[in-house]
Amino acid sequence: MNLEFYKYQGTGNDFVMVDDRQNAFGLQNLPLINSICDRKFGVGADGLILIRNHPEYDFEMVYFNSDGTQSMCGNGARCAVAFSHFLGIISEETHFLAIDGPHKAVYKDDIVHLEMNDVPGIAKDGEEYFLNTGSPHHVKFVADVAHYPVVEEGANIRYSSKYSPRGTNVNFVEVLDDQDLNVRTYERGVENETLSCGTGVTACALVHGSLSGQNHIRIKTLGGALEVKFKKEDEDRFTEVVLSGPARQVFQGSIAID
Numbered sequence: 278m279n280l281e282f283y284k285y286q287g288t289g290n291d292f293v294m295v296d297d298r299q300n301a302f303g304l305q306n307l308p309l310i311n312s313i314c315d316r317k318f319g320v321g322a323d324g325l326i327l328i329r330n331h332p333e334y335d336f337e338m339v340y341f342n343s344d345g346t347q348s349m350c351g352n353g354a355r356c357a358v359a360f361s362h363f364l365g366i367i368s369e370e371t372h373f374l375a376i377d378g379p380h381k382a383v384y385k386d387d388i389v390h391l392e393m394n395d396v397p398g399i400a401k402d403g404e405e406y407f408l409n410t411g412s413p414h415h416v417k418f419v420a421d422v423a424h425y426p427v428v429e430e431g432a433n434i435r436y437s438s439k440y441s442p443r444g445t446n447v448n449f450v451e452v453l454d455d456q457d458l459n460v461r462t463y464e465r466g467v468e469n470e471t472l473s474c475g476t477g478v479t480a481c482a483l484v485h486g487s488l489s490g491q492n493h494i495r496i497k498t499l500g501g502a503l504e505v506k507f508k509k510e511d512e513d514r515f516t517e518v519v520l521s522g523p524a525r526q527v528f529q530g531s532i533a534i535d
Contacts, residue, residue: 279531282313282320285360287352287389287524289472289500293320294360297327297339307345309534314343320532323467324350326357328364335367337374342466349377349411351475351520355389358382359524377411387525393479393518399487406484410518412465413445414480422451422459427470431463448477455489458482459497472500475520479505483515 280302283294293313295302303309304327313319327339338357340350354375361367362384372381381392393410400407406416415434419425431447434440444465451459460481462474482494482505496503503522507515 278534280313280534281529281531283360283363283529284320284322284527285356285524286500286527287355287473287475288498288503288522290350290352290356290474291322291527292350292353292356293322293325294356295325295327296360296364298330298336300329302327304339310341310345311343313532313534314341320530323464323471324353326350326353326360328357328361328366331374334374334379335371336361340376342464344466344468346466347376348466349375349476351391351393351411351477351479352473352522352524353475354380355382355391355475355520355522355524358384358389358391359387359526363526375411384524387523388521389524390519390521391475393476393520396483396515396518399484399513407445408480408483410476410479410483412476413440413443414477415440415445415447416450416481416484417448418450418452420451422449422461425449425461427461427463431470432468435463435465435468446474446477448474448481450481450485452485453497456491456493457495457497458485461499470499473498473503475503475522478503479518479520483507483518486515487513 329337331337383390434447447463462477478496508517
């Protein structure tokens with residue numbers, strides 16, 4: 278049979294999108310997910326996203342990393358909002374369900390403003406940080422991120438005993454000024470650097486905001502620009518966290534599956 282799909286990208290973080298409102302895609306078929314996301318033998322993507330019906334929300338986003346594991350994905354969620362708009366499920370505003378709970382978002386002029394969940398705190402270990410923005414993230418500040426060995430050092434931290442057995446995503450941050458960052462991310466589940474990571478840049482923005490006193494951070498990634506706004510409460514608790522950036526359809530097609 279042929280599987281109809283759409284390809285979306287959010288600042289270079291790319292996803293295969295499937296309209297699965299008929300619940301036809303097998304959620305346990307990890308080899309199929311792996312093969313579709315394979316950049317040599319499949320469509321090629323950082324992840325695969327199913328859009329499903331839900332009785333209490335506009336839709337449910339079911340997200341898989343390219344290795345078949347599941348997590349929250351900020352850029353994937355923004356692409357899911359854009360795709361749902363394309364399908365006619367939503368108009369400008371939406372309330373949908375993801376693996377980490379419900380989210381609200383606004384879609385306008387190819388830009389998705391995504392409300393993230395509250396973040397209860399930041400753990401500090403020397404000059405490095407850890408927090409969960411829907412997915413776990415290690416944050417390390419470096420002087421020259423453009424020439425930093427992101428894949429090698431990211432893998433070392435991701436697979437370290439500190440984060441065993443589940444591991445973590447790893448972000449390397451160069452501070453440009455109080456409101457601007459350059460960020461590169463090694464993503465767990467992709468097991469490589471991606472051009473952008475939504476939950477990752479959110480984590481970096483919150484850490485930097487807690488240090489600089491700013492609540493509106495602009496982030497440059499290899500795939501483009503994102504913005505994070507938030508409200509800082511006592512003891513590094515963050516609320517009203519909004520991740521904003523573009524989400525665009527790249528192409529559509531079909532792939533033969535067994």
